[in-house]
Amino acid sequence: xxxxxxxxxxxxxxxxxxxxxxxxxxxxxxxxxxxxxxxxxxxxxxxxxxxxxxxxxxxxxxxxxxxxxxxxxxxxxx
Numbered sequence: 247x248x249x250x251x252x253x254x255x256x257x258x259x260x261x262x263x264x265x266x267x268x269x270x271x272x273x274x275x276x277x278x279x280x281x282x283x284x285x286x287x288x289x290x291x292x293x294x295x296x297x298x299x300x301x302x303x304x305x306x307x308x309x310x311x312x313x314x315x316x317x318x319x320x321x322x323x324x
Contacts, residue, residue: 247261248317251279253323260275262311265310265311267310267311270307270308271311276294294324297323298323299319300322
């Protein structure tokens with residue numbers, strides 16, 4: 247499965263295998279890919295308070311990704 251995470255107008259696609267990772271791991275992966283996409287140093291600070299599903303629901307950081315999103319879903323950082 248893969249999930250698109252939106253950081254404003256910049257979107258990064260994060261491969262998530264079979265989805266058996268927690269939402270907070272998705273955030274870590276997405277932040278790392280975002281820093282690469284905008285050509286920032288790995289120490290650049292990116293703060294993600296929460297992820298919001300395309301339908302408006304807020305994802306719990308401890309949930310398993312496969313339980314709360316589907317393949318190719320889009321989520322946004324807030």
